[in-house]
Amino acid sequence: MSTVIQEPSVDVVCLGVGFMSGVVATELALAGKKVVGITKGPYWDYVNDYSTTKYDEWGVGLGRKYDHPLPLQSTTIRNNSSQFALPVRRYTMPIQYHALGHGVGGAAQHYGGGMGRQGPWGYQMESLTATAYGAGFLSSINPQDDTHDWPLTYAQYEPYYVAWEEAHAICGNYNGSPTNSPSDMNYPWMSTNYPLPPHPLTPLGQLFQSTVQGMTAPNGQPYHPFPTVSALASQPYTNRYGVTVNPCVYEGYCGGLCDYACETGAKSNAAYRTIPAAIKSGNFTLVTNAYIFRLELSTSGDQVIAAHYYDAHGNIHRQPGTVFFNGMWGYNMIRLMLLSGLGTPYIYNSGLGTGTGTVGRGLTNGYTPYRGTNVTGTVNIGGNSYPAGNGSGGGMAVYELMDDNFIHSNISPPFIGGGLVSAGGYLGSGPGNITFAGGVSGPSSTNPNGSMGSAFKATQQKKYLPTKQTVGATPFAPDLPTLMNYVDLDPHYTDAYGDPVSRLTYDWTPNTYNGAAYLVNQIKTILDQMGATNVTVGSTVAPYSAHNDWWGHHLRGGLRIGTDPNAGTPTAWAALSGYNQLYLTPTTGVNYFAAGEITNTTGNNATAGTHVAGPQSYRAAEGIKKYLQYVATQGINYLAS
Amino acid sequence: MAAAGGALTASMVEIPLFTGQNSSLQSQLSNSNSQLANLKKQLDMMTGLVSLSITEQALLEPVVETIIPTDSTGVGAKEAGVIYFIDRQLASEYGLSGNMFMDAPHVPPNIPASSSNPLQVNPSLAWAFLKLPSGAYSPAGGGGSANPISYSGGSQTFTAGGTPFTVNYGITASPRVGSGINYQYPMNMREFWRVSLAALQTYSNRAYGGNFQTLSSDNQLQTLKDLWTNAPKTKTPIPADDLTGFSNIQPSDFAYELTFMTWAGFLMDPIYGGNRNMVGWDYVGFNGVNFGNAYGEGLSQKTLMVASSPTKLKPASLAQYQQQAAGGA
Numbered sequence: 001m002s003t004v005i006q007e008p009s010v011d012v013v014c015l016g017v018g019f020m021s022g023v024v025a026t027e028l029a030l031a032g033k034k035v036v037g038i039t040k041g042p043y044w045d046y047v048n049d050y051s052t053t054k055y056d057e058w059g060v061g062l063g064r065k066y067d068h069p070l071p072l073q074s075t076t077i078r079n080n081s082s083q084f085a086l087p088v089r090r091y092t093m094p095i096q097y098h099a100l101g102h103g104v105g106g107a108a109q110h111y112g113g114g115m116g117r118q119g120p121w122g123y124q125m126e127s128l129t130a131t132a133y134g135a136g137f138l139s140s141i142n143p144q145d146d147t148h149d150w151p152l153t154y155a156q157y158e159p160y161y162v163a164w165e166e167a168h169a170i171c172g173n174y175n176g177s178p179t180n181s182p183s184d185m186n187y188p189w190m191s192t193n194y195p196l197p198p199h200p201l202t203p204l205g206q207l208f209q210s211t212v213q214g215m216t217a218p219n220g221q222p223y224h225p226f227p228t229v230s231a232l233a234s235q236p237y238t239n240r241y242g243v244t245v246n247p248c249v250y251e252g253y254c255g256g257l258c259d260y261a262c263e264t265g266a267k268s269n270a271a272y273r274t275i276p277a278a279i280k281s282g283n284f285t286l287v288t289n290a291y292i293f294r295l296e297l298s299t300s301g302d303q304v305i306a307a308h309y310y311d312a313h314g315n316i317h318r319q320p321g322t323v324f325f326n327g328m329w330g331y332n333m334i335r336l337m338l339l340s341g342l343g344t345p346y347i348y349n350s351g352l353g354t355g356t357g358t359v360g361r362g363l364t365n366g367y368t369p370y371r372g373t374n375v376t377g378t379v380n381i382g383g384n385s386y387p388a389g390n391g392s393g394g395g396m397a398v399y400e401l402m403d404d405n406f407i408h409s410n411i412s413p414p415f416i417g418g419g420l421v422s423a424g425g426y427l428g429s430g431p432g433n434i435t436f437a438g439g440v441s442g443p444s445s446t447n448p449n450g451s452m453g454s455a456f457k458a459t460q461q462k463k464y465l466p467t468k469q470t471v472g473a474t475p476f477a478p479d480l481p482t483l484m485n486y487v488d489l490d491p492h493y494t495d496a497y498g499d500p501v502s503r504l505t506y507d508w509t510p511n512t513y514n515g516a517a518y519l520v521n522q523i524k525t526i527l528d529q530m531g532a533t534n535v536t537v538g539s540t541v542a543p544y545s546a547h548n549d550w551w552g553h554h555l556r557g558g559l560r561i562g563t564d565p566n567a568g569t570p571t572a573w574a575a576l577s578g579y580n581q582l583y584l585t586p587t588t589g590v591n592y593f594a595a596g597e598i599t600n601t602t603g604n605n606a607t608a609g610t611h612v613a614g615p616q617s618y619r620a621a622e623g624i625k626k627y628l629q630y631v632a633t634q635g636i637n638y639l640a641s
Numbered sequence: 642m643a644a645a646g647g648a649l650t651a652s653m654v655e656i657p658l659f660t661g662q663n664s665s666l667q668s669q670l671s672n673s674n675s676q677l678a679n680l681k682k683q684l685d686m687m688t689g690l691v692s693l694s695i696t697e698q699a700l701l702e703p704v705v706e707t708i709i710p711t712d713s714t715g716v717g718a719k720e721a722g723v724i725y726f727i728d729r730q731l732a733s734e735y736g737l738s739g740n741m742f743m744d745a746p747h748v749p750p751n752i753p754a755s756s757s758n759p760l761q762v763n764p765s766l767a768w769a770f771l772k773l774p775s776g777a778y779s780p781a782g783g784g785g786s787a788n789p790i791s792y793s794g795g796s797q798t799f800t801a802g803g804t805p806f807t808v809n810y811g812i813t814a815s816p817r818v819g820s821g822i823n824y825q826y827p828m829n830m831r832e833f834w835r836v837s838l839a840a841l842q843t844y845s846n847r848a849y850g851g852n853f854q855t856l857s858s859d860n861q862l863q864t865l866k867d868l869w870t871n872a873p874k875t876k877t878p879i880p881a882d883d884l885t886g887f888s889n890i891q892p893s894d895f896a897y898e899l900t901f902m903t904w905a906g907f908l909m910d911p912i913y914g915g916n917r918n919m920v921g922w923d924y925v926g927f928n929g930v931n932f933g934n935a936y937g938e939g940l941s942q943k944t945l946m947v948a949s950s951p952t953k954l955k956p957a958s959l960a961q962y963q964q965q966a967a968g969g970a
Contacts, residue, residue: 052963055930058909064740074742077822080810084748084760084792086822090741143799203949250942251932382950386927389946414802426946431927436904439819442869442896450869451900452708453862461714465926465951491764491790492746498767507808510801543801544808547815 004308005317010034010285011628013307013321015292015336018106020617021327022270022278023167026241027621029283033628036319037275038287038309041068041103044271050263057430060258062437064091067110067259068102072291073495075331079507079547081350081484087493087501092437100259100553101329103288107553108269110260112391115170115231115268116420117161118612119189120154121403125478128404129416141414142509144353144483146362148560152619154189160615162192168268168614169237169245171196171393172229196234198227199248199393203381204469205424209396211530217400218407218522226399228422230392231268241277252387252426256433260391267391290317293499295324295340304342310497322631323624327617334360334487334558335502346486346558348505353483360487360558363506367554368476373516373541375524376472377532383466389426397422401475401522415514417478421523423471435460471532473523477515479508487558504555510543687914688725692732692831697838701727703854704841707861708903716920718903726906726915735902736831747827749889752812754794760812761789818897826890830898837895840886844873847885868896910959922956929956935965 012028014021017039029035044050044066059065076085101107121128126149129138139145164170172194201209212223232254237245248266265272278284289312296306296318306320326333337343337359346361348354355361399405401418408416440451449456490503517540527535690698702724711717718724734740746762794812798805816823826833841864845853848867849860856864867873873885873892887895906915908925916922922929933940935957945952 052966053959055959055962056910056912058905058913062905063734070740070742077814079814080794080797080808082754082793082795082797083810084752084762084813086748086750086813086816086825087742087744088821089743089824090738090821092819092821141802143801200943200947202947250946252942252946382948384946384948385951385953387932388942394946412802413804431908431922431925432905435908435925436901439817440897440900440904442818442893443866449862449866451904452865454710454712454714457709457712457717458714460925462926464928465953467950489768491768492762493742493744494765494767500765500767510799510806514802543806544799 003315005311005315007036007317007319009320009322010036011321012036012323012325012624013319014038015295015307015324015326016040016101016106016328016332017104017270017275017286018101018327018329019108019270020613020620021325022105022274023164023614023617024325024327024621024624025284026274026278026281027618028624029278029281030241031625032283034283034285035278036285036287036321037104037278038290038292038307038319039103039106040072040289040291041101042288043104043275043286044109044261046261046263046265046272050261054258054261054263055253057257057432060261061256061430061433062091064100064259066102066261067091067100071496073501074493075501076490076493076503078503078505081348081505085490085503085505087490103271104275104286105269105271106327107329108267109262109271111267112255112260113231113267114229114392115165115168115611116172116229116397117189118154119399119403121405122612123150123152123154123157125149125416132404133408133416137414138416138480141416141514142480142482142511146355146481146483148481157615157619158191160618161190161611163240163618164611164614166195166240168231168273169196169233169239170194170229170231170268171198171227171234173198173227194229196237199230199232199234199250199390201227201396202384202389202394202424202426204379204383204471205395207379207381207530208423208526212396212398212526215526215529217398217405219400219405221400223398223400225396228392228395228397228425230390232262232390232392233266233268234393239273241274242280243273243276245272248390248393250389250426252384252389252428253430254387254389254391255429256437257387257428257430287311287317287319291497292328292336293339293497295336295342297340297342323627325620325624330556330558331487331502331504335489335500337559338489339499345488348483348486350484355483355486358559361483362481362557362560363485363487363504363555364481364557365479365506365508365512365555368474368516369508369512369541369545371541371545372474372476372513373520374472374474374538375520375527375536376470376538377524377527377530377535378468379471379530379532380468383427383469386464387428387430389428391428392425394426395422395424401519411518413510413514413517415477415511415518416480417511418515418519419475419477421473421475421519421526427466427469431464434463471527471530473520475516475519475523476512477519478511480511481557481560482509485509485557506555507544507547513541513543513545516541688722690725690728692736693724693728697835698724700838700842700853703861704865704899705903705906707858707865708900709907710858715924718907720917721907721915721921722917723903723906723915726909726913727902729914730902730905731831731834736829736834738829741824741829743827743829745827747825748813749825750813750823751815752794754796754809754811756793756795759791759793761791763789818891818893819901824894826894833890833895834898836886837890837892837898840873840888840890840892841868841895844868844885844887844892848873848876865896865899868892868899912959919956919958926951926953927956928952928954930959930962931955931957935961 011033012035014025014037017037021037025035025037054060074088076087078085100110126147138147174190174193209225212225215223217223232248233245235247246264246266249264290309292307292309294308295304296308298305304324306318309317311317338345343359344357345359346355346357398421401421403417442450485506488503489500493501495501520537524535524537705718705723709718711719730736752760792812794810796807796809798807842853845864849856849864871892873887907921909916911917911919919929931954932942933945936955
């Protein structure tokens with residue numbers, strides 16, 4: 001067996017090396033601090049790892065050869081605390097349940113690049129809803145409601161958004177209206193435009209743009225369409241850290257076709273934006289293929305002293321540090337804390353409908369139910385040939401049906417929030433993703449032989465040469481935090497090293513469905529105006545009807561920030577309350593500031609949440625700098641405690 | 642790129658017929674024929690089965706050809722070599738469940754709620770020994786494998802916006818086929834296919850009076866539809882004695898794998914043994930790894946993507962792309 005290898009102590013230890021650790025590691029290393037980043041996977045190199053083998057839908061998109069290996073660690077899921085949670089056994093399309101990241105860049109090696117901001121409303125959803133619709137409104141529409149404001153307002157986060165967008169080469173244009181007038185929906189949101197222009201617009205995007213510009217939104221104002229915001233560089237760029245960014249080449253192997261791996265580095269993630277600068281500084285040590293399994297606490301239990309990990313050869317390492325930043329994927333972050341006895345575990349009492357503790361509390365979903373109320377129609381515009389385009393550019397979006405940008409009084413069934421509505425993005429997925437990976441099916445009333453036989457086969461002929469396009473939406477309103485949805489440790493299943501895996505207890509909240517019932521008719525009006533034919537509104541799906549098709553890569557929450565010790569865990573500086581030197585920000589979708597603050601499922605990127613986590617990583621970096629300064633001046637030696 | 646006078650296409654290699662002005666036509670043709678013969682030999686050497694038994698092959702061939710038939714609209718699973726795709730998958734990561742989480746316990750989905758007969762499952766050793774604060778995570782009774790945890794599911798009513806919603810939660814979830822939590826069998830995919838193929842043949846005999854490969858094409862399709870509806874376990878006169886051999890396997894789970902893998906063999910890159918000559922891509926109009934200039938078309942990807950009608954190109958494969966990238970043909 002192994003002996004424990006003692007690593008030299010450093011100023012900052014980054015747990016996981018994805019988007020969030022990329023910012024923290026780079027900011028601190030450039031400030032002259034010694035930083036170690038530890039990740040369970042490799043350091044992906046887009047030239048050597050992707051440029052010849054990624055055009056392989058079976059191996060990448062379905063076999064996940066660049067992703068997290070499930071035999072190493074999976075997760076279990078259930079809808080309700082009365083159930084046995086089934087483990088996720090395999091990767092499937094649509095992507096379900098499990099985090100995708102493995103190695104430097106993490107889950108952001110595998111996303112489409114949607115990167116809009118969360119607006120002001122999202123940060124104050126609880127208080128603004130109470131002001132507008134009454135103090136009891138949220139709890140009346142959301143059973144066992146657990147919604148809370150963020151500790152900071154949007155205005156306080158805005159400078160961090162700017163830094164994030166400059167570092168990661170975000171494309172878009174905040175001037176979207178015909179007049180670029182101050183009454184644009186965007187103007188309170190952004191102090192400065194995106195660093196790069198948007199991607200070229202498709203004909204369908206143009207039609208959507210011209211149509212909505214002539215329409216009145218529910219707020220009584222004209223719609224103001226904006227180009228979809230993308231984290232895929234539209235032009236060559238050098239970021240604030242001096243890292244060179246290549247532009248997108250639009251080859252279309254950008255979505256389910258290749259699980260989003262990017263062979264040019266145009267797609268933003270830590271491996272191609274921040275970590276190169278951290279390494280160049282000489283102050284950053286990258287540890288790859290290293291699986292962190294515990295945080296070692298001080299004897300008093302109130303400080304983190306070291307991270308323990310297995311290396312690829314089975315050795316155990318002990319990495320001490322002054323500050324620990326947890327930049328793991330959301331439920332891995334929670335799992336590591338629970339395994340280490342760090343923080344107060346969230347315990348749900350189903351009989352009483354109450355919950356105590358914070359770590360794991362408030363799991364939410366940032367995506368539409370797999371089976372939800374929908375609307376579709378057909379427009380007489382051909383699509384691009386397959387494959388072409390990229391995963392997040394080419395379309396236009398409106399914000400008027402989002403957040404509290406329209407009056408929610410007297411809508412039945414009642415809900416709060418809304419969604420971004422966009423159209424015109426590039427078609428791009430591969431034949432597997434569309435034809436069978438989205439779910440081959442058995443016989444049904446509309447498809448008597450299922451995905452079998454000549455009749456079904458004929459529907460696939462020339463499918464990738466679309467001369468008309470189906471346009472539609474399965475809208476949803478924010479999934480609100482409740483006491484019922486949470487992350488804890490599974491009592492039955494373990495990872496490859498014998499430690500319990502995470503267990504997710506989650507069911508959709510009624511707000512998602514009730515919002516869809518309203519939004520679907522607003523979108524229908526737009527489709528009608530676009531001249532779409534065969535516009536059909538699907539039947540309304542009742543709350544709690546789509547239990548376990550979760551799109552789990554869009555789950556977030558379970559460790560929220562906030563100043564209320566019962567409702568929130570990390571403080572406003574992103575430091576865990578009571579553990580001043582452990583800093584956390586969430587990775588895509590899940591983390592401490594996500595859940596209770598439904599906010600990160602609102603705004604211009606409701607689904608991913610990465611862009612809401614991004615500013616928090618800058619906030620954490622700033623907090624860590626202050627903390628190290630404090631330690632330096634006060635002479636506190638936590639390692640001795 | 643294009644040769645004067647046209648080109649013969651065999652496999653993925655273009656053979657120029659008339660290149661030199663002074664060469665004799667006869668020698669050109671003879672040269673081409675010999676190249677073709679060599680290519681065929683090469684292809685034949687790679688056309689074989691490494692996992693499927695001869696019995697399984699005899700059954701699976703008509704199954705995949707029923708799912709994607711060769712018909713008036715074009716070639717099907719047969720021409721695409723789907724069975725070779727499936728065979729190689731069964732022999733490799735897919736069949737060995739190499740990227741699946743396979744650990745025990747194996748609890749099936751779709752267990753209905755029951756307070757009188759709850760599911761009892763022992764906790765893991767890690768659970769019993771994990772040191773967590775104040776016993777918060779210890780199962781009732783103090784933990785350890787001697788104290789199983791009980792799950793009963795149940796019905797709950799939630800009121801939202803004044804409307805009550807009653808929700809029934811089974812002991813385990815009822816996922817759709819193909820879901821990541823649906824496959825809970827304690828065997829790898831190769832064993833699952835072995836058992837299920839044999840059960841399918843048994844069912845074919847009992848329900849339709851013969852081996853699958855001898856049935857009419859209508860009955861072949863009906864047999865596969867029966868799998869999707871789990872008829873082998875419920876249909877009469879096929880009795881509830883379950884002698885088809887599906888036993889604890891839901892036939893619809895196997896129907897999913899059959900249909901999924903057949904379409905995969907039709908549409909995935911030829912490098913995996915199916916989609917031969919990219920016939921699947923030709924059928925659906927997918928350009929493969931041709932980004933607009935694989936055969937010297939001179940098109941740019943940026944132009945293709947904002948066009949108001951799609952452009953059909955001759956598809957290129959991953960191997961072709963790699964050869965071009967390496968400076969080859």
